[in-house]
Amino acid sequence: MKITKDTIVTMHLKVADGKGQLIEASKEPMACLIGGYGNTLPAVEEALEGQEAGYQVTLNLTPDKAFGERDEALARTLAKKDFPPGVKVGGQLELREGDGEFKLYNVVKIKGDTVLLDGNHPLAGMTLKVAIKVVxxxxxxxxxxxxxxxxxxxxxxx
Ligand SMILES: [Zn+2]
Incomplete structure (x- = not known):
């Protein structure tokens, strides 16, 4: 069966950075509904379109095809005294923005009495090598x- 809209593709995924350093590899294959549902990157769906079980490909994705460029406006600081207890480096924090929407930030670093937060996707700004094997x-x-x-x-x- 060929991969097209509204098919379920079970695949192994390996993600490395532009230098080939491994970021993430699936231990178990993942099942993914194809067809623009946001379950995987559009560039991955595009590469899989029309392919079948056994297909293997390695994609080189520039940030615009992967998780976007970094937005430095999303790198923020917060005074440690305003910081809710129990949140640690590596954790996440939801902050209300000026428009009243909540946005999720990653806690990057605690420096003196300042906490550095980053609302960018951890892979934003990175070129990624994505190796796919369709099961x-x-x-x-x-x-x-x-x-x-x-x-x-x-x-x-x-
Ligand atoms: Zn469901």
């Missing part, structure tokens, strides 16, 4: 399409 392809069920994600083995369980 299997099947048609999505109507329920999966309605939910916008894969169920069953290696998918969402609920």
């Amino acid at each position: 299997s392809v099947r048609a999505a069920t109507a329920e999966e399409v309605a939910h916008g994600h894969a169920h069953g083995a290696h998918g969402v369980h609920h």
